Amino acid sequence: EAEVAQSPRYKITEKSQAVAFWCDPISGHATLYWYRQILGQGPELLVQFQDESVVDDSQLPKDRFSAERLKGVDSTLKIQPAELGDSAMYLCASSLAPQGYSPLHFGNGTRLTVT
């Protein structure tokens, strides 16, 4: 079964440093999402792409976070500078249909620890 690929699995960084996460969605999935999940909470959408275009980044802290999907396939999420409160699981997901009509398929996630 096709999977969403994410890397790295774990990342430890010091505050004020830059960090980047990579995601490759399931082939043919035009919609790609980045979620952040804090321990004990549900995933929260950071940014949604339809092909290479951003369709929702209303919850993305744009002063420190950036995301891109240049060729409409794989995507990178960057944090600069990292803060202690950014420690969380960062999940990438993809779906066949946009918005909330189609189930999401998640990657394994990146566990970020900021010290």
Next chain:
Amino acid sequence: QKEVEQNSGPLSVPEGAIASLNCTYSDRGSQSFFWYRQYSGKSPELIMSIYSNGDKEDGRFTAQLNKASQYVSLLIRDSQPSDSATYLCAKGGAQKLVFGQGTRLTINP
């Protein structure tokens, strides 16, 4: 009021019994509903999707949707220790997919 509300638990159920997980939502325009299972330290995995009122069964899992009352539930029959996990309810439609905080389920042998 949160868009999707779940009891955070923990919910403890003896092995072999029926586990019942509930979720309420605030947006009457929501059209699609999903249940995800998440083991500790892992990413969510889809176990059920439901789009119309009534019941939908898949193996030991049954999802129930009542749009008039704005709730969706998940029943797990013959609960197994491997069912111990956090269960996330999510709603979607024209708006983005929104997750509840999850219910932690423990199946006791």
